[in-house]
Amino acid sequence: MNKKMIGYLIAILVIGSMIVITVQSNMKKNAPTDQVVSGDESNGTVGLDEGDLPPDFDLTTISGDQVNLADLKGKKVILNFWASWCGPCKAEMPHMEKYYEENKETANVEIIAVNMTNTERRGLKGVEEFIDDYGLTFPIPLDKDGEVERMYEIVSIPTTFMLGTNGEIVHKFVGPMDQKMMEALVNNLK
DSSP states (O other): OOHHHHHHHHHHHHHHHHHHHHHHHHHHHTSOOOOOOOGGGOOOOBSSSTTSBOOOOEEEETTSOEEEGGGGTTSEEEEEEEOTTOHHHHHHHHHHHHHHHHHTTTSOEEEEEEEOGGGOSSHHHHHHHHHHHHTOOSOOEEOTTSHHHHHTTOOSSSEEEEEOTTSOEEEEEESOOOHHHHHHHHHTOO
16 A cells, blocks of 8 residues: 555544544434423523523414413423424424324423524425425414524524423424434423
8 A cells, every 4th residue: 555545544534533423422412311400400591501591582373373482481392493395304293293292281291393484495385385294283483584593593403492391491402303202301301
């Protein structure tokens, strides 16, 4: 082997190692936590970290209903950010709907799936078709100007915040979830 080939091989190994370390680090960050923040441990800070109160918002759904996050205090909340063009969002939505249908009455849980309407390629018509195609029944507020997306610093979707009954962030999950994951995460909420 010549020196050039050895150099390429070393570069590939270094880059591969960096990718593996980054992926493992992200997996550890996104792993469900058993730690729950109780109301007594509240720092009362508005922010996006565990234990913070998430920024409040007031958005309108396609059907014209108002959704205000602060009004949901006392319920466990799955706060999801998505768009109809997002492949992982398409994979996640049937699980979310099934979870919602089976648990909305008994688990004191609400799903708020904020549509990032400002990123939609087909506008409101595409969002309506998506909702109909997937038979979604949970509230879907529309973030038409991207203000809530910016407040929550959404970079990749789906992104989900799990909120406890005290209104605080207990966990943030980036990527699609299935029904089992939702059940485990909601069961850890107080």
